[in-house]
Amino acid sequence: GEDVEQSLFLSVREGDSSVINCTYTDSSSTYLYWYKQEPGAGLQLLTYIFSNMDMKQDQRLTVLLNKKDKHLSLRIADTQTGDSAIYFCAEASRSGGSNYKLTFGKGTLLTVNP
Amino acid sequence: DTGVSQDPRHKITKRGQNVTFRCDPISEHNRLYWYRQTLGQGPEFLTYFQNEAQLEKSRLLSDRFSAERPKGSFSTLEIQRTEQGDSAMYLCASSLTRDAPGNIQYFGAGTRLSVL
Numbered sequence: 001g002e003d004v005e006q007s008l009f010l011s012v013r014e015g016d017s018s019v020i021n022c023t024y025t026d027s028s029s030t031y032l033y034w035y036k037q038e039p040g041a042g043l044q045l046l047t048y049i050f051s052n053m054d055m056k057q058d059q060r061l062t063v064l065l066n067k068k069d070k071h072l073s074l075r076i077a078d079t080q081t082g083d084s085a086i087y088f089c090a091e092a093s094r095s096g097g098s099n100y101k102l103t104f105g106k107g108t109l110l111t112v113n114p
Numbered sequence: 115d116t117g118v119s120q121d122p123r124h125k126i127t128k129r130g131q132n133v134t135f136r137c138d139p140i141s142e143h144n145r146l147y148w149y150r151q152t153l154g155q156g157p158e159f160l161t162y163f164q165n166e167a168q169l170e171k172s173r174l175l176s177d178r179f180s181a182e183r184p185k186g187s188f189s190t191l192e193i194q195r196t197e198q199g200d201s202a203m204y205l206c207a208s209s210l211t212r213d214a215p216g217n218i219q220y221f222g223a224g225t226r227l228s229v230l
Binding site: 004033035042090102103104105106107 | 118120147149154155156157158159162170205207217218219220221222223224226
């Protein structure tokens with residue numbers, strides 16, 4: 001079955017880079033996502049990566065994928081206080097025809113200190 | 115495009131009561147998902163619709179839970195005889211089949227249920 005693991009907490013200083021790590025188990029995962037959740041709010045899609053890619057860059061965000069080790073990371077450059085939130089890693093795997101079911105990790109709470 | 119809308123945002127109920135939540139997906143999105151998120155956990159898949167057809171249900175969805183999407187647009191999630199263990203955030207997401215890549219799911223702000 002699918003399982004996604006993340007470290008629960010990360011604390012960085014404003015201006016530093018943040019790296020959030022994730023491991024997954026489903027080798028049939030086709031896409032992997034990073035979502036951001038602020039207190040009391042829903043999930044905001046930050047970025048995604050195809051399983052046949054190993055890196056994707058989108059402004060301050062860099063996603064690295066090691067498919068052999070089933071390891072995904074999200075790097076946030078020049079982290080700001082507004083980046084403080086919970087970050088969820090999610091894998092999408094085919095489930096019942098063409099449905100892509102998302103399996104989420106427990107989330108990493110990122111705290112940015114001024 | 116106003117995004118995925120959920121109503122109500124908060125619901126407080128007494129154990130044993132029935133509750134119903136509504137989700138309005140992004141217009142033209144043909145897929146709609148319900149997830150449940152408890153404190154300190156990531157969202158867990160509950161069920162999925164393609165248009166009006168409910169195509170998949172998780173084992174988490176006990177027989178006290180029922181979801182509908184009668185016209186293939188908005189959806190409702192009803193919980194009968196609520197229990198304290200049902201207290202959670204209920205999230206709705208929608209997606210468009212032809213979207214590339216991978217059926218990106220866009221989430222609403224959620225309905226937070228508290229069962230007393």
